[in-house]
Each structure stands twice: as C-alpha cells, then as structure tokens.
Amino acid sequence: MQTLNRIVLPAMDMNVSEHGEIEQPEIDHYVARAAGGAGLIITGACAIAFPFGAASMKEPGLSDDKFIPGLKALADAVHAAGSKLCIQSTHHGKVARVDVANDRPVLAPNKPDYSYNMSALADSTPDELRRMGAATAGKQATYKEMTDDDISGLISDWADAAERIAKADCDAIEIHVAHGYILGVFLNQRDNKRTDEYGGPLANRARLACEVIKAVKERVGDKLAILVRVSGEEYGQEGGLTLPEAIEASQLFEQAGADAIHVTGWGRNPFDNFTDGPLPSKVGAYLKNAAEIKKHLTIPVIAVGRMLPEISEKAIAAGQIDFAAMGRQLLADPDLPNKLRDGKFDQVRPCINCYLCVAENFFDDTPFCAVNPALGNEALLPLKPASASKHVVVVGAGPAGLESARVLTERGHRVTVLDKSDRLGGTMWFSTMTTPDNERLLRWFKAEIKRLRIAVKLNTPATVETIRALNADHVIVATGAVRPKPDFPGGDLPNVQTGDTLRAMMLGTATAQEAGFVLSNLGKMGRLSGLTKSPEFVRQFTKYWLPMGKNVVVIGGSLVGLELAEFLAERGRNVTLLHEKQQLGLPLAMPRRWTAVKDSLDHGVKIHRNVTIDRITPKTVEWTEGEESFSAPAAMVVYADGTTAAAPLADKLQDAGISFDVVGDAGAVNYIHGAIHSSWEVVTEL
Structure with missing residues (x-):
C-alpha cells in the first residue's frame, strides 16, 4: 500500500452508525479528511463480532456480510477523494458497554483483581453521571474468563471480519492491541493473570494477538496491509505494559505478519489519567517510545499523541518514525495536510486541546469541536x-x-x-x-x-x-x-480583583487604585515596552517575578478559577480555592477537568467545596463549611465567579x-x- 504522504488520520470514534451500518454522515466525515490531504484514513473502532464485544450500537460492525455495502461505499468515497482507507478492528472485551447493557458477561483473560479510583467523578455533574451510566443501562460488568473455545472463536471472528474488509475494497486493517480492549489486556501482566499458554511471560501474553495477526494474514494475504496498534507504555497502575515489553511484542507482531506498528499509549484509569493516554495533553507524547520501537523493527512505525506538524516533520526527517498520526488536529482542520503541502502553515486552524470532542465518547455521543463547528456537519461546507x-x-x-x-x-x-x-x-x-x-x-x-x-x-x-x-x-x-465584584462584605476592598481588573492589570490598563501601585506599574511597564503583548513572555516572566503577596485566595472554582489557582500555585503562591458548589472546573470537558483538579492539588492548592463566603478583610477571607467557620490569609483575593x-x-x-x-x-x-x-x-x- 502506498500513500500520498506520511500523514495519518488515526481512529476517532464518531458514533453515527446505525446498528452497525455505516451511514452518510460518517462517510462525509472521512471524505472531508481525505479531500483535505491525509494520506491514510483510519476509521474509528469497528466491532468484529458486533453487537457482541461492541462499545456502542453506533459503532460500525464487521460481523455480517450486510455491513459490506457500507464499508464499500466508504472505501469508494475515500478513494475518490485521493486517500487510502484502513478499518480499525477490535473487540472491546471488558469495556464492551453493549454487552454490559444487555446482561452479557464481558470477555477477559480473567476477572480483574482491582478496581479503579473513581473519586474524580465528584467533579462530574448529575447529568453527566446519568449520561455516562446510560451507555451501560446503569448496569455493572460481569466477567467471563475466556476458554479455549472463546479464544478460537475470537480468532475466527477476526479473520472473518478481515475478509469482509477486503471484499469492500478497503486498503488496510488495523488490529487493536491497546487501550484496554481484549488483545491489549491479554498483553499486559496487570490484567492477564492466566497460567496457561496465554499468560505469564511476554511471549505468552502476546500469543493471542499474534494468532489473530496470523489468521488475518492467512485469510486476506496481500489484499490488505495489516497495521497493529500497541501501547508503547501504559500509565497510572503498577504492572502496566512497559516500553521494553512493547518493543518485544512489536517484534513478535512483525514476525506474525504485521506490515506496520502504530504506537499509542494508555492511561489505565480513564477517570484519573485519561490525559496521559489514550488522548495525551503533552505534545509528542509517545514519540520517544515510537522511535525506540522503530529501532528494533524493519516495518514502518506510526506515532500518535499530539504529533503537531513541526514535531512530525522533524521526527520523520530524522528517521525516528515513518508516519505521523494527527487525530484531534484533523478534527479541528481537515485541510491541514493540503495547507502544509502548499506552505500555508499559518492557515492551519489549531486544536486547542480542550477535550470537548473526546468527552462525548464517555456519553456514547457524537464528538463536536470547539474551533470547528463543521465537525460532524460537513454539509455546512x-x-x-x-x-x-x-x-x-x-x-x-x-x-x-x-x-x-x-x-x-x-x-x-x-x-x-x-x-x-x-x-x-x-x-x-x-x-x-x-x-x-x-x-x-x-x-x-x-x-x-x-x-x-x-x-x-x-x-x-x-x-x-x-x-x-x-x-x-x-x-x-x-x-x-x-465580571462584577462580589457583593459580600469586603468585596469592594482594594485587595479584591475580578477577572476584568486582573486582566486590566496584566494589559497595563489598570489604575493604581484598582491594582495597587506595584502591580499597576508592572502593567504599565509591560504596555509601554510591548512585552506583555507576548503571552509566552508573560508566562515565563511571571515564573521568576510576580509582584504580589505570598497568600492568594481564589473565590470560584469553575473553569477560570481552577486554572488560575494552578497558575498562581505553580508560581510559588500559597493558594486557597473556595467554591460555593460541588463540581469544580465547569464547563471544562470531563477528562481535562479531572486532570486540572488533580494538577491543582499536586501544586499545593488548598481546595474547599460547598462553602459560603462570610466576608473579606484587608488580610483574610472568612467562610463557612457546614457548621464550621474558617479563614485564610489573603494578600490578594481573586473573585473568579459571577461571570x-x-x-x-x-x-x-x-x-x-x-x-x-x-x-x-x-x-x-x-x-x-x-x-x-x-x-x-x-x-x-x-
């Protein structure tokens, strides 16, 4: 298989299929990215045994010939737009929400002997919790330890699915061996506690994936390129897959017949470290792992994980990787590849890493993009x-x-x-x-x-x-x-700032009465010199000099207050965050919100929820929680509520x-x- 360029659209679930059949909105979505110049289009997860092992009834199915026409229509449309099409194939195993909703035990190497820390859900609203629960009809998973018959059936289903993909004239199949899905949980020793030939040493834990790869290769021969997606590393839990294990597994996958390895990452607890993986916040998050894996293979390696164009270009030129997968960036701007080709780098609309798109998958809903209203509505263009x-x-x-x-x-x-x-x-x-x-x-x-x-x-x-x-x-x-000043006692004191007065201070437009003499002059100096017109300069400069008192109280823990509290704590301030409600970080998307709360605590922010503000004095803030009264020193108070x-x-x-x-x-x-x-x-x- 030959592609026009080294840019790949990785799997991003759209959740617009109907009972496993691909519909026109899904075709429109992928065609927009193909027309935009992506060399290879990889679909979202498609269930090999649909509806068994599926995460959603809106997920494309591969389990019956009736799904071939939809796949064929998608392949023809992507080809007409100038790109190649790869179908991602998976069995979701222990995270198969459709099985849970229908009272079917989920398949696993064995019953998990751990549970996840779900305390982050304290920052999800009742409506969000209801929507998450609806995906499994509010039911809890039960587990079925896979027997030899289950294993042979899974391998057969995968080969059957590959044959249907080939019949639909697609170009490639991606076999998913990561992200907690069935082949991925067999691969890591934290989930796989088996004592038979599928458990124990890495070679045994990789056996099932290798047998699937071999079966697919035998069934479709050279009709399809075989990509294998593997985590270069798993995060957040002892016993997760390590890079040396990922290297060894990738070598075994190549020997089994893989034509390319797609290196991702997985944060094992989605409620705690989702922003470590599979959707990382760090730029080039898995590049080093992908580059290390490539050293041990002869087949191409694809890197994913915020592979921004400038990072990707350097990595490919240096021979670290062969292809760069750009997911959320291609959601934000489907024309990114063509713009890069034409040298129009400054016209690429950027992803702002807000997680609004991927948060919808928690609700089994269709992603939308903060900066691209046409996502999922390509007919608007x-x-x-x-x-x-x-x-x-x-x-x-x-x-x-x-x-x-x-x-x-x-x-x-x-x-x-x-x-x-x-x-x-x-x-x-x-x-x-x-x-x-x-x-x-x-x-x-x-x-x-x-x-x-x-x-x-x-x-x-x-x-x-x-x-x-x-x-x-x-x-x-x-x-x-x-953003008015607060109306509780002391809200009009000179040590109280709102978002508007704080912004005026940073932009150099605040009066000395509004911001205090030192802070006002900092702003005016910045305005006169033009330096504060560079946000990056201000971010870096304030790490070394931020002329405000040591103790700061931020009132209001929604999006602005939470992020501001972390910003100030990172710059050495003792920050107390007071929030009158339960959920922090609204309306941040859940994964980013959960991480923001965690990071704030890690930076030493003292968080108090469900408080009532009593009064502000020139040196303190006083509040009540339940029947108890508290106070905190405050050289500055930032009122980040009331917008x-x-x-x-x-x-x-x-x-x-x-x-x-x-x-x-x-x-x-x-x-x-x-x-x-x-x-x-x-x-x-x-």
Missing part, C-alpha cells in the same frame, strides 16, 4: 456566499468577534472590527496565561485577519455614534461577559434602530466553544 454584500461592524475582538469577522469576510461581506483594548483576543488573550494552547488559536486568528485584510480599529470604544459614522448595515455585538452575559451596547443599538445580533459570551457564557459556535449560527446566515 463550503460556506454559502452572501446573497448581497453588506458592511458589517463587529464590536469586540475576542474569539466570537474574530470568528464572526473571518466567516463574514469569507462569505463576501465587508467587515470592520472595533475593540476598546490595544490588542486582539479579548479574554482569550488573558486565557493564554493559564491555557497556553489557546495562544495557538490566537495566532491563527491574527493570521486570518491579516490574510483576509479585515479592517481592525483598536483602542476604539463602540458607540451608536461611531457605528453610524461607519455606515454599518449590520452590527455583530461580541463584547464578551461582565454574566451582558450586552449593554445591544440595548442602545435597538433604541437607535440599528440592525444587530449578539454572539459569544455577551449572549451566553460558554467560553471559546460557545463563542465560535454561536458566531457561526448567526454569520453563516447573514
């Missing part, structure tokens, strides 16, 4: 040209305003952006302090504004008069949320009879995801 060009004034240069300006211009409107601050980004600029991945999106927006030659007027407050002077046909109000949607400009425009729409946090507080999606809903129809 190409953008519909405007029926008549208008001059649209966009007020606010945050993500909602910038996305509105970009899409309106692409559709043929003339756009002018107004913002009262001295830089693009709005609250998103400030968020890059605690969330560096947001800076990638900010850089992309800046490049798009420049490419599309959109008129931007900074340091320009928007009024009815300024808008009338611009002869606007329509106005998009994207002025963001408001409210408000658009006072909209009221003035309505009174003046000027046509307008409200988007982003000015209409409803939903951060970057809400900003971009709400903008699309309005500006794609204007």
Whole structure:
C-alpha cells in the first residue's frame, strides 16, 4: 500500500452508525479528511463480532456480510477523494458497554483483581453521571474468563471480519492491541493473570494477538496491509505494559505478519489519567517510545499523541518514525495536510486541546469541536456566499468577534472590527496565561485577519455614534461577559480583583487604585515596552517575578478559577480555592477537568467545596463549611465567579434602530466553544 504522504488520520470514534451500518454522515466525515490531504484514513473502532464485544450500537460492525455495502461505499468515497482507507478492528472485551447493557458477561483473560479510583467523578455533574451510566443501562460488568473455545472463536471472528474488509475494497486493517480492549489486556501482566499458554511471560501474553495477526494474514494475504496498534507504555497502575515489553511484542507482531506498528499509549484509569493516554495533553507524547520501537523493527512505525506538524516533520526527517498520526488536529482542520503541502502553515486552524470532542465518547455521543463547528456537519461546507454584500461592524475582538469577522469576510461581506483594548483576543488573550494552547488559536486568528485584510480599529470604544459614522448595515455585538465584584462584605476592598481588573492589570490598563501601585506599574511597564503583548513572555516572566503577596485566595472554582489557582500555585503562591458548589472546573470537558483538579492539588492548592463566603478583610477571607467557620490569609483575593452575559451596547443599538445580533459570551457564557459556535449560527446566515 502506498500513500500520498506520511500523514495519518488515526481512529476517532464518531458514533453515527446505525446498528452497525455505516451511514452518510460518517462517510462525509472521512471524505472531508481525505479531500483535505491525509494520506491514510483510519476509521474509528469497528466491532468484529458486533453487537457482541461492541462499545456502542453506533459503532460500525464487521460481523455480517450486510455491513459490506457500507464499508464499500466508504472505501469508494475515500478513494475518490485521493486517500487510502484502513478499518480499525477490535473487540472491546471488558469495556464492551453493549454487552454490559444487555446482561452479557464481558470477555477477559480473567476477572480483574482491582478496581479503579473513581473519586474524580465528584467533579462530574448529575447529568453527566446519568449520561455516562446510560451507555451501560446503569448496569455493572460481569466477567467471563475466556476458554479455549472463546479464544478460537475470537480468532475466527477476526479473520472473518478481515475478509469482509477486503471484499469492500478497503486498503488496510488495523488490529487493536491497546487501550484496554481484549488483545491489549491479554498483553499486559496487570490484567492477564492466566497460567496457561496465554499468560505469564511476554511471549505468552502476546500469543493471542499474534494468532489473530496470523489468521488475518492467512485469510486476506496481500489484499490488505495489516497495521497493529500497541501501547508503547501504559500509565497510572503498577504492572502496566512497559516500553521494553512493547518493543518485544512489536517484534513478535512483525514476525506474525504485521506490515506496520502504530504506537499509542494508555492511561489505565480513564477517570484519573485519561490525559496521559489514550488522548495525551503533552505534545509528542509517545514519540520517544515510537522511535525506540522503530529501532528494533524493519516495518514502518506510526506515532500518535499530539504529533503537531513541526514535531512530525522533524521526527520523520530524522528517521525516528515513518508516519505521523494527527487525530484531534484533523478534527479541528481537515485541510491541514493540503495547507502544509502548499506552505500555508499559518492557515492551519489549531486544536486547542480542550477535550470537548473526546468527552462525548464517555456519553456514547457524537464528538463536536470547539474551533470547528463543521465537525460532524460537513454539509455546512463550503460556506454559502452572501446573497448581497453588506458592511458589517463587529464590536469586540475576542474569539466570537474574530470568528464572526473571518466567516463574514469569507462569505463576501465587508467587515470592520472595533475593540476598546490595544490588542486582539479579548479574554482569550488573558486565557493564554493559564491555557497556553489557546495562544495557538490566537495566532491563527491574527493570521486570518491579516490574510483576509479585515479592517481592525483598536483602542476604539463602540458607540451608536461611531457605528453610524461607519455606515454599518449590520452590527455583530461580541463584547464578551461582565465580571462584577462580589457583593459580600469586603468585596469592594482594594485587595479584591475580578477577572476584568486582573486582566486590566496584566494589559497595563489598570489604575493604581484598582491594582495597587506595584502591580499597576508592572502593567504599565509591560504596555509601554510591548512585552506583555507576548503571552509566552508573560508566562515565563511571571515564573521568576510576580509582584504580589505570598497568600492568594481564589473565590470560584469553575473553569477560570481552577486554572488560575494552578497558575498562581505553580508560581510559588500559597493558594486557597473556595467554591460555593460541588463540581469544580465547569464547563471544562470531563477528562481535562479531572486532570486540572488533580494538577491543582499536586501544586499545593488548598481546595474547599460547598462553602459560603462570610466576608473579606484587608488580610483574610472568612467562610463557612457546614457548621464550621474558617479563614485564610489573603494578600490578594481573586473573585473568579459571577461571570454574566451582558450586552449593554445591544440595548442602545435597538433604541437607535440599528440592525444587530449578539454572539459569544455577551449572549451566553460558554467560553471559546460557545463563542465560535454561536458566531457561526448567526454569520453563516447573514
């Protein structure tokens, strides 16, 4: 099998099939990535014995000839778009939710002798817990230790599935030997406690996977390339697969007939270390493991795990790997490969690593993307040209305003952006302090504004008069949320900052009365020198000098408060986080939320939930938990709660009879995801 390039779309479950049959939305999704230039398209997990061993009834099936037409339609469409198609095949084993829901015991090498720490679920809402439980009908798994008959049946099912894939004119099959699925749990010694020929030494634990590979090879010969997905390492639990074991297993897989090895990773407890694997937060997370495995093989090696283009290019050039799999990046921008090919690097819309897409798999639902509203709705593209060009004034240069300006211009409107601050980004600029991945999106927006030659007027407050002077046909109000000071006693003291005053301090626009003399001058110095226009500079500089008191209390543990608490603790401050509710980190996606809480605790943040704030004094914050009273020293108090949607400009425009729409946090507080999606809903129809 020969591909156009070294870019691979790895398996990302879309959950849009109907009872195992591939439907048009799934075809549209993969064709968009093929047309975008990915050399190899790997489908999401497809169940070899569907519905047995399936994680979802929305998962493609491989267990019956009736599934061949759907596979064939997908293969033909991907080929027509210029790419090759690989079907990922799996049996989910002990995580087969369909089996659990239907009272079938799940297959396993043996019954697990451990349970997971699920304390992170304290930060999942009742609705999230209900939706997670619905995938298994609220039932608990029971286990069936696989017999010789079960093993021979599994091998036969896999070979049958491969034959159907070949009949559908697909190009490759990926055999999944990772992520806690059946072949993966046989491979590691923590799950596999068998004493027969399938347990014990690594060669025995790899035996079942090798027998599957051999059976598939014998059945399809050279009709399909055989990829094998293996964890280079497992994280979070003693006895998980190690890199030396992964190397040995990969060698055995090559001997059994594998044509390529796809190196991933697995965080064994999804509620504790999902962001270690299979969806890592670290850039190039599994590159070193993949490079080490490649040293011991003669077949190609694919690396996955936030393989950003610049990382991938260097790794392939250095001979560390042969292919780079880019999953979430290709969800964010399906045209990434073509843009790289054409040298349009700054036009690649980045994934911001927010985990909103993959969080939907916990709910057996279809992924969506914070930055790409067309994910799962590929029929929205190409953008519909405007029926008549208008001059649209966009007020606010945050993500909602910038996305509105970009899409309106692409559709043929003339756009002018107004913002009262001295830089693009709005609250998103400030968020890059605690969330560096947001800076990638900010850089992309800046490049798009420049490419599309959109008129931007900074340091320009928007009024009815300024808008009338611009002869606007329509106005998009994207002025963001408001963050008032707290209304409990002491909320107006000078040591109390809100998100707005803290941002003004960092941007150099705060008064000495608002921010205190030292902090105000830090901001003004930064503004005058231009240094604070670099978020990376501020992130690094504040690790060495952050002129604020040692003790900080953050009130409000939602997205902003939680990330800010960690940011300050990482910079040596004693941080107390007070939250009036139970769940921290809302509306962060669950995996990222769980990790953010864990990381904050690891950095020493003292977290208190379900509190009532009594008062703030010049030196302390006092609160109540249940019947007990507490206090914490506070040279600074950051009020990170009370964020409210408000658009006072909209009221003035309505009174003046000027046509307008409200988007982003000015209409409803939903951060970057809400900003971009709400903008699309309005500006794609204007």
